[in-house]
Amino acid sequence: MKLNRRSFLATTAATTAVVGTPMILKAQPSEYVLGASLPLTGPFATAGQLVAPAFQLAAKLFNDEGGIAGTPIRFVTEDSGYVPQNALANYQRALATEGNAMIGYFADSTGAMKLIAPELKGENARIMGSTSFASELANPETHPYQYMSGPSYQSQFDILLENIAAEGGKSVAFIYSNTEFGRDPIEHGKATAERLGIEVVLEEATKPQGADIPTHVTKLAQSGAEYCILQGYVTGVWPQLIGGARQFGLPTKFKGTFWGMEKIIADRITKEAGPFLAGYEGVMPYRYFWDREDAPRYQQYAALSKEMFAGTPLENYMSTWAIQTMCGLEIAMKAFRDTAEAGLELTADNIAEKLTNISDWDTGGFFGGPVTMESNSIRTGRVYEYDTESGLFNPKSDWLTV
Amino acid sequence: MGQLTQFAINGLMSGAIYALIAVGIVSVYKATKVVNFAHGYLIMFGAYFYYTFAVIIPGQEWAPSWLASWEPVWLVEMKEGLPMFSPMGAVLDWVQNVPRIIFGIIGALIANAIVGRIIERTLMRPLMGQSIFAMIMVTVGLISIMSGAASIIWTADADFVPHIAPNAPVRFELFGSTIFLFGADLVNMLIALIIFGGIVLMVRYTKSGVAIRATAEDQSTAYSMGISVPKVFSRAWVLASTTGAIAGAILATRNGISPSLGLFGFSVLAIVLMGGLDSYIGVFLAAMAVGVMEAMTQWQLGGDWAEIVPYVAVLAVLLIRPHGLFGSKEVERI
Structure with missing residues (x-):
């Protein structure tokens, strides 16, 4: 066989394929x-x-x-x-x-x-x-x-603050657990609030569990905040804070981020303590499961x-x-x-x-x-409101991308 | 001044709960010289038992309907037309729950006493005469056993329980400021103070109390004086379990039911050290002081400092008085 440039390249490619394929096959696991x-x-x-x-x-x-x-x-x-x-x-x-x-x-x-x-x-x-x-x-x-x-929590705060601004809100309190989870969006949230013309009248860190509810509610009352964003809680503290504020007679509107938006928890609170979560809103990145x-x-x-x-x-x-x-x-x-x-x-x-x-x-x-992935995250979410009668979180805004 | 009073009262209410938790640790230590690291989990069991008897059992189909919700005609009539979150509404809601609250407390007291007794008989008593260190390590192991057992029995689901007392808001004017308190917290504080006072009186003036004090002083001498030391051990554990059941029920009403309740015991250990491991009065004062310091720090410096400042105070006290405010100095014969 005469060896020219074409046949040389073809032979090299074929040899590489024959020798290389088992290596690739070897590298790929069975599962x-x-x-x-x-x-x-x-x-x-x-x-x-x-x-x-x-x-x-x-x-x-x-x-x-x-x-x-x-x-x-x-x-x-x-x-x-x-x-x-x-x-x-x-x-x-x-x-x-x-x-x-x-x-x-x-x-x-x-x-x-x-x-x-x-x-x-x-x-x-x-x-x-x-x-x-x-x-x-x-x-x-x-x-x-x-x-x-x-x-991210920062983006979730942005969504909530933009929603507050759209409702004409002028003052907000940030109540958060003194954990990495709680503190994450606070500084960013202050900057966003300033940009939107909303005054942050209270920044209150609490214990992540077993917080001193009367003390926090008293400070919230003193601040006179129209809105309060709760961050850094999963099953506890946030319901007790809202309950305390309602018994105090505060008109503050409460909003939460993803981990405070679970129906199972909201339903259990409503069943045991009454309808004090009425009007509670928060940001959810996803649709709820019933909305399919x-x-x-x-x-x-x-x-x-x-x-x-x-x-x-x-x-x-x-x-x-x-x-x-x-x-x-x-x-x-x-x-x-x-x-x-x-x-x-x-x-x-x-x-x-x-x-x-x-x-x-x-x-x-x-x-x-x-x-679309942006900075390895998806910056989309929607504000939902909890309805104590139906036990459902209902959409309060369109899908917002920040 | 009004604000100062507000936060001082808030602190005293938290301090009373700390004291109620701490009393169990002191009781066991006084009688057995064992620092019970698992006390927080004993409290968690108390909380879960309260949940079982006040929420799970009344919710069963076979349970009488009045147990879940007592609704006599007069109560229904009174509730009609009341505005949402009104003080009277809160009281009537509580009245509706009274049967299951009573059932829950009695159930929790009995069940937790049984648990305390089982721990003492099966884990502690066989180690009598052995090194105290071995017994303390058993209580550390008990943490894993109790948290695992709670997960198996009750799962890790978070839930909520009825308030022991009506959670009606209490408002009054003081020094030109409106003081606001939660009714349930006031009653919780009262319960904690009554239990604490009762235990102190019992230890000081009853035969059982004298036996506990004698055993705490010297077990061998107490034995030789005819005191049944095993019985004293057993009573101390039952006392810790029953006060733990009340503390657990109160904590559950404030924070909801979840496995994290077990962690409260650790934060109270520092208070017990501050007061003196074997001093009820010392621990009571330390608990109140920490509660007030937490509330004041929260008010003036914010939450990030609230968890640090009181414990810096605990450290300072321990540096000056290593045995705590009122703890007895150990004298060892060489």
Whole structure:
């Protein structure tokens, strides 16, 4: 055979393909793994135990759809007790056990995200989502492998303050837990309020649990705030603060961020203590689960929930906390699948690049319309109001993007 | 001045709850020399028992309807037309809940006493005569057992319980300012003070109290004087459990039910150290002082300081008086 330039190139390409293919095949595991740390015990176990079933549902749904380019995905969840050090240990253990098969991780707190972030380097880097909306994490330059499945707390404050400004509000109080979670958006919120011409008349830090309600309510009354934004609470303190203010006879309008917007908690308060949450509003990045007429993805979840969780309360309702987790998993899956479809290896760098570039994505109804990742977060949300009669959070604004 | 009074009263109300929590730690320490690190979880059990008897059982189909909500005709008539969040409405709401509140408190007292007794008989008594350190470590282990058991029995679901007393607002003028208090908090404070006072009187003037004091002084001598030391141990644990049940029920009404209730015990440990591990009076004063300091710091400096300032005071006291304000100095014969 005569060797010319064309035949040389063809022979080289064929040899590379023959020699290289087994290497690629060898590199691709028989299944992919996504690890997770959840607070199944500890102070946020209420949320953790409601979120855990979402992983079962996701495994069934994603694998029925063909996994990632035909390769199934398995979820490995462990308890963290809401202790970041435990989440880090879980991450390291999953990495050692699963190796390259583990392509992503899901953490349960801002603390865990920050603690694991320095570990995400070179071979140990994995794409990572979480329950956190901490503003610091929405920065691809400092946290290239970590993402957020909604707007950061700062963006949520922006949405609420713009809503207050639109209602003609002139003064606001910020009451927050003295945790990283609580303090996150306060400085940013003050700047936004100033820009919008709203005076911040009170900044009040409280204990995250067991706060001294009479003292905080007294200070709120003294401040004369028209509005009060509550931040950094999950199941406690915020209901007691609102209840105290109502008994005090304060006309203050209360607003909350994502973690204070769960129907299960609002319903329980109403049942036990009466309708004092009437008029309570807050920002939610997602649709509620009952609002699924225009949300085909929610309809799939509902059908699967009926089948998988029959006889339990999860059969008919998915909590906002579980929806957030599902959204986080959907974003990760989109990035995994986009990477695989592009013929790229599922490395953290390749996945992160695809994730950063998610644009005009139709999530199937999580949000009001197609969304785009900006600074590894989705800056969209809507203000909802709780109705004590129906037990539903009803939309109070259009979908707002900040 | 009016504001100062407002925040001082708020602080005293918190301090009374701290004192009620602390009394269990002191009781066990006085009788057994064991610092019970699991006391917060004993309180958490008390809170869950109150929840069980005041919310879960009355909500069952087989439970009589009056237990869940007592609605005699006169009560329904009185409630009609009342504006939302009116003081009278709050009182009538409470009256409606009285049967389940009573059922809840009695149930919590009995169930928690049984738990305390079981802990003492199965974990503490077998270690009598062994190192105190071993017994303290058992209480540390107990934290995991009790938090795990609570998760299995009640799950980690957050929920809410009825107030022990009507939570009607109380308003009055003082020094030109309107003082505002929550009725339930005032009654909670009163309950805590009565229980605390009762225990102090019991320890000082009853035979059981003398036995506790004698055992605290020297177990061997108490034994030789005919005092049943195991019985004293047992009584101390039951006392800690029952006061813990009340403290748990009160905490649950203020914060709702959740596994995080167990953590309250740790913050109160510092107060107990400040007052003196074996002094009821010292612990009472320390609890009140910390409560007032927290409220004042919250008022003047904000929440970020409120958790620091009182504990700096605790440290300062311990540096000057290592055995606490009223704690007994340990004298060891060499």
